[in-house]
Amino acid sequence: MNMEFTDSTPEEIDAILQKAQAAFMIYKNADGKSKAKFLRSIADEIEALGTELVTTAMRETNLPEARIVGERGRTTGHCRMFADLVEDGSWVDARIDTAIADRMPAPKPDIRKMLVPIGPIVVFGAANFPLAYSTAGGDTISALAAGCPVIVKAHPAHPATSNLVAKAIDRAAQKSGMTENVFQHAHGKNFEVGKALVEHPLTKGVGFTGSLAGGKALFDLAQRRPEPIPVFAEMSSINPVILLPDSLSQQAEKTAEMLAASITLGVGQFCTNPGLILAIDNHALDLFIASLSKRIEASGVGTMLHEGIATNYVAKLKQSLTQRGVKLEGKSSAVSENVAGMPAVASVTTSDFLTNELLTEEVFGPYSLVVKCKDRHELLRVINHLKGQLTSSVIGQENEVAQNSDLLELLQEKAGRLIINGVPTGVEVCPSMQHGGPYPSTTDSRFTSVGVDAIKRFVRPVSFQNFPQSLLPVELKDENPMNIWRLYNNELKK
C-alpha cells in the first residue's frame, strides 16, 4: 500500500537542502506576526482535512479514532501555542547593555543579544505519534516558530498520513504568503535517505523520536560530520515507578489499578510507559503484584502500530521473560492475533536485576517489570544502577516521601521529570513541561521536545555590538516596538 512513495535520491536530497537554505535566508527574518499567521494556518488546514486525515491515520497506524482525533487536537494546539509565543516575541531572550563612553580604563561598548534561528532542520516522523510527533509535530512546529525551514522525512509506516499533513502545511504556507520551500517533505524506507539528510552540509539540526538504535545512529553521523550539528533524539526510557512501603500497604489495590491503566494505555506504545516498578518486598507488594497481574490478565489485546513494532515487542518480551530470575506474573488472556500487543507483567529480584544490563533496556509495548528489593538499601542501589530516563515517579505519602529525600535526590539525577503520586503517561503541554532526560532517554537532557521551550533547540544567541539603532533587529531597538520582556542594563523589564 505504500508503493506510491519512493525514496528520495541523493540528488533530490541535495536539491531539497539547497532550496531549504535559500528559504532560510528569507524566512529567518519573518516577523512574529507572519510566523504566527503561518502556524495558525497550518492548524486550520489540518482541521480542514477532516475525516480523510482521521481515516488515513487509522488505516496506517491501527490507532483508534478517539486517539487520532485527540492527537489532531494536540497537533493543532501546539501550532497555535507557538503562534502565540512568536507573536508575543519575548521568547528571543533579548538583552541590552548600553554604552558607557567614559568608563575607565576603557569605554563600554553598546552590546545587545537575542536568539536567532540556526538554519534548515531535518525532522524524522515518529511511528507512535502519526500527527503530534510527525509531519506537523512538535519538532517541525517549534523549528518553524524559531525561523528555521524544515525538511520532514515521513515515517515509512504512515506515509499517506504524512503526505496529507505535508500538503496542508504547503497550503498554509501559500495562503499566509510564506517563503517557498520553508517546509519540504521527503520519503525514505532506506536508512540511506536519513543518513544523506543528516550528513548534508546545509542541515543545521535534527529532530528524531524513535528507537535507541535509530537515534544513536543519527547522533553519531551528526557528530562525525566535518561540522557537528545538534541532534535532539528521544529514544528510550523505562520510566521507573517507585512504590514506597507505607503507601503501598494502605493502597495496594488503588496503585495496581492506576499502574495497570498506565501500562496498557495505547497498547503501551508511549515513550513514558512505566516499564519498571521498584518496591520493597513484603506482603503489601505481593498483594500489589497479584492485583496488577489480575488486571493485566483481564486487559484486552490491542493492535500495535505496525507489524515491525509488534514483532519487536514479542521478541523483546520473550527475551525479558527468559532472563535468569524473571518470573511472569500475569499476561493478558485475550486471544492473540496478528500485530497484537499482549500486556504482561513480570517480577525479578534485585540481585538478578543488578547483574543483567538487558533488564534495564526498554521493551516497547504494554509490559512492566517489578523489581523486588529486600530493603531500602537495595532500592537505592537499583535506582543508582538505572540509565537516564524521561521520567521517574514516586508513589508515597507526603511524610514518607519527605523521609526518602535521598531517593528523590538520586532520581533527579536520572530523569527529566519527577512525579509524585502519579503515572508517567500523559505529557502535559505547558511551559513547565520537561520532556527530555539524561542519556539514553534523549541525546540532550538540556532541552525539551514538548512545550514552548522546545523552540530553544533551534536557535542560538547572537550579539550585536555598536549597532546604530536603524540596523538593529526590531527586538533590540531602544523604543522596544514589540513591547517584549528584555534584560535592560541588568533589569528585566518591558
Next chain:
Amino acid sequence: MNMEFTDSTPEEIDAILQKAQAAFMIYKNADGKSKAKFLRSIADEIEALGTELVTTAMRETNLPEARIVGERGRTTGHCRMFADLVEDGSWVDARIDTAIADRMPAPKPDIRKMLVPIGPIVVFGAANFPLAYSTAGGDTISALAAGCPVIVKAHPAHPATSNLVAKAIDRAAQKSGMTENVFQHAHGKNFEVGKALVEHPLTKGVGFTGSLAGGKALFDLAQRRPEPIPVFAEMSSINPVILLPDSLSQQAEKTAEMLAASITLGVGQFCTNPGLILAIDNHALDLFIASLSKRIEASGVGTMLHEGIATNYVAKLKQSLTQRGVKLEGKSSAVSENVAGMPAVASVTTSDFLTNELLTEEVFGPYSLVVKCKDRHELLRVINHLKGQLTSSVIGQENEVAQNSDLLELLQEKAGRLIINGVPTGVEVCPSMQHGGPYPSTTDSRFTSVGVDAIKRFVRPVSFQNFPQSLLPVELKDENPMNIWRLYNNELKK
C-alpha cells in the same frame, strides 16, 4: 621548572571523580547565598595572593604585569558577578503551571520546572589566559555557580600559577564552609590525563579553551562515550573584518591604526584577533594596506606565551606566506629573538583565497591576511566560503552598512557576535555578550563562555509534577520565598 608537577595517574583520576560525585550530591543543593559566599571568597583569596600570583604568572607566561593585573581583575570580577547572579536566584528560569482539577477531558496536573546542575565538570586551563580562562576562569566559576563540582586540569605551561589559584579556591571553600572536594586540581602534560578525565563515566561536562586539534579530540572522545556528554570547546576563529569602500576611502589611515592595534594586542594571542580583512580592491585599499604595513613594520616584537606557541606561530606564518598568491605586505623590523611573535600582514586575491582551504585556518599570533576582492560579488563569495567564527566586524558608514544588509545577513550565519565600526578584540563581560560561534570557533554555538549566561552550559531543566509544597525546591514554592522572577501560569512575575 615544572618538574615538581607530575601527571595524575588513572587511579588518581578515578578517585578524583568519585570524590567529585560525592561532593555533587551535597553541593547541588547549596542555596544561592552559600554559593555566593563561596564565590566571593574565591575572589578575596585570589586578591590575597598579592604579588606572588602576579610574578608567578608573569614568569610562566611572559605576559606583562599590567596584563596579569588586568586579568586578575577580570577573574575576581566574574567570581563576584556569578555570586550576585546566584544570590538573586532568578537565573534558574522557574516556571509554574498550577493544577486545574476540573479540566476536561482530563484534569491538569500541577507542574513546575527549573534548571538544576548536571554534575562534575572537567575544565581545561587555557594557555593564553592564565587567570581569566584557567583555574578560576569563567568555565570553573560558572560551573561552581550552577552547583557543579569542578576538576581543573592545569595548563602545563603555567602549573605554578594554577596551583596558587587552586589553593586559593581550596581556602575559600574551607572558609565558606563548602563541601569537601567541590573543587579539585589535576596536572597533566600527557594527553592521556585529559582523555581519562573526559572519559570517566562520572564526568558530566567539559570546558576547554585552546587549539582546534585539542578541542576536537576532546569533543570526539566525549561524543563516543557510552553516555555522550556536552563539551564547550572554544577553538579557532579568524574574526573577519569587512571594510566597506565608502568608509575606507574616507578613513583608510584611521582604520589601519585601529586594526594594527588590534592585530598586535597581546602579541596577537587572543581568540578574537582579527586574522582576516576583506575589502574591495581599489586605491583606498592600497592606501590602507600601505598604512597598515607601515604600522606593523614599526611595531615591536612581543614575547609569546611559551616556546610551543612561538614555534607554532613561526611555522604557521611561514606556511601562510608561502601559499600561492600570498604576498607579504609588511612585517615588524624589530630584531627577532627566542619565543618572539613577529607581527606581519599579507595580502591575497580572492581566487587564490577561495581555492586554498588552508588560508581560512587560524594563525595564532599577530598576523592578518587581507583578501582583495574584485567587487561586491566576490566579497560575498569570500564571506560565504568562511567557516564559523566568534566574531565578524564591518567597518562602514551607517547608510553604507544599511545598503549591504545581505552582507550582514550572511555574516550573522558565520559568527556569534557582529560588530559595526569596532575591532573584535576586547570581550566585554555583560549579559549581552555572546562569546561562542558556529563550528569550528566553538563546539556549541548555542552557549557563551563569557557573561552570566555561561552558567547555562552546566544545567538542565527538571520538571516537578504533583509535588506537595513541602517537597518542592525553594525556587518553586507558591510563596516565592526568594522573590525571583518566574513564569507563573504563563505570566512573568515575581
